[in-house]
Amino acid sequence: MTPPSLEVSGLAFAYPDGHQALFGVDLTVGRGERVALLGPNGAGKTTLVLHLNGILGGGVGSVRVAGLPVDRKHLAEIRRRVGIVFQDPDDQLFMPTVREDVAFGPAAAGLRGAELRARVAEALSRVGMEAFADRPPHHLSFGQRRRVAVATVLAMEPEILVLDEPSSNLDPASRRELADILRSLDVTVLMVTHDLPYALELCPRAVVLSDGVITADGTTQELLCDEELMRAHRLELPFGFDPRSVVVPGR
Amino acid sequence: MGAGHSHQLYVRGHSPVHRLPPHCKITAVLCFVLVVVATPREALWAFGAYAALLAAVAATARVRPGFLLRRLLIEVPFVAFAVLMPFVAEGEQVRVLGLSLSESGLWGAWNILAKGTLGVAASVLLAATTELRDLLLGLQRLRLPPLLVQIASFMIRYGDVITDEMRRMRVARESRGFTARGVRHWGVLAKTAGALFIRSYERGERVHLAMLSRGYTGTMPVIDDVRATRAQWTYAAALPLAALAVCLTGRTLT
DSSP: OOOOSEEEEEEEEEOTTSOEEEEEEEEEEOTTOEEEEEOOTTSSHHHHHHHHTTSSOOSEEEEEETTEEOSGGGHHHHHHHEEEEOSOHHHHOOSSSHHHHHHHHHHHTTOOHHHHHHHHHHHHHHTTOGGGTTSOGGGSOHHHHHHHHHHHHHTTOOSEEEEESTTTTOOHHHHHHHHHHHHHOOSEEEEEOSOHHHHHHHOSEEEEEETTEEEEEEEHHHHHHOHHHHHHTTOOOOTTOOGGGOOOOOO | OOSOOOOTTOOOOOOHHHHSOHHHHHHHHHHHHHHHHTSOTTOHHHHHHHHHHHHHHHHHHTOOHHHHHHHHGGGHHHHHHHHHHHHHOOSOEEEETTEEEEHHHHHHHHHHHHHHHHHHHHHHHHHHHSOHHHHHHHHHHTTOOHHHHHHHHHHHHHHHHHHHHHHHHHHHHHHTTOOOOSGGGHHHHHHHHHHHHHHHHHHHHHHHHHHHHTTOOSSOOOOOOOOOOHHHHHHHHHHHHHHHHHHHHHHHHO
């Protein structure tokens, strides 16, 4: 039996200034699942994400990625397995050209030459950006940059893709294009978002993180229809959106 | 390279000069400049020969003379001092067009002007035939400390991002009715600069986080390995070697 992509158990963490962000988080994400991580601002979502690849650590509890514990010894392998797409693609794309940026992760892992080129070409084609390989990132549109950011982590062939607010600042067309891409990928996805319709569209399952603990876990449609739960955690649907009336597309 | 935009100094082309590996070109330009500087200033004809050599390189690279001359204007503020020298230097005086000028000053001015112009022209040719990105790869290849290369490449990547941020802050300022007039407004501008610094600093932290997340461990991975063949080195060496011949002749004649 293959271990789950992500196994978080009893994770608690306080920042050095004493502010406690996580109070015992338990979360298991099976291989190939797409899960939305919902929660109000300040619930600890980002803190949790930064634990997944060992940027933050040293608190109580444990994180395992495909069975491998996140600790100092396995850091390089963990960072290859967990692909985080940050919210601002200008932070994520730091190399002078798209091609070099996508190559950064695999090259850091030791890939060279033809193998590296093939990996870059494959990742770019999965997000439909092959034609832009030699462009500098700042000459791309925001939606294109977000797609390249996804390619930069796909190139590392991650076990789990973690997306921080993937739909923010995208126009509706780019938002739909990104959804099509994410749906076409055969990879485990954890998506941190405030965009509830987007979560419903892409993720069959959702969890709510509030005040540093997971307070709800179920199918996305059920959670969004639970008005009391939604109100209790400052989650609000956009005006006129009724999650009951939506037929959720299958995988 | 693909359909990307490039720096305004760069002239797109496929000439033999464009195709040379960047580290060969950098080395050639550096050696050329050293040779020019080592030439005695009295060997007037030698400088003419250097200029002819550069003209030949420009012709091979298909860089238009007009472009080259326009880019040379960058030198003007730096040679202002050279123009002053004949008037302020001591020593024997000669009369030119009714002005009394110092002879050693004239030689000094000529020296700075000729060598400076040749150096700038060679650099402009290098920039016109090499993409910024390739220049950095070349420097990396020439064992410039990796940290310096990384800083320079981040400067290229984030220059536009920060300029854009600055523009947005200016628009926000002006949208609230602020226009900078006189000393009294310098405080506001200084605060803007401070805010921009903090924003850039925070961006730096976020970028570092993104780099760590993708396996950065302190050194940049090798993505493009630039290599040069013996033939390419020989080709690049043509310029400095020809210049060296001119220089040595000049030294024996004067």
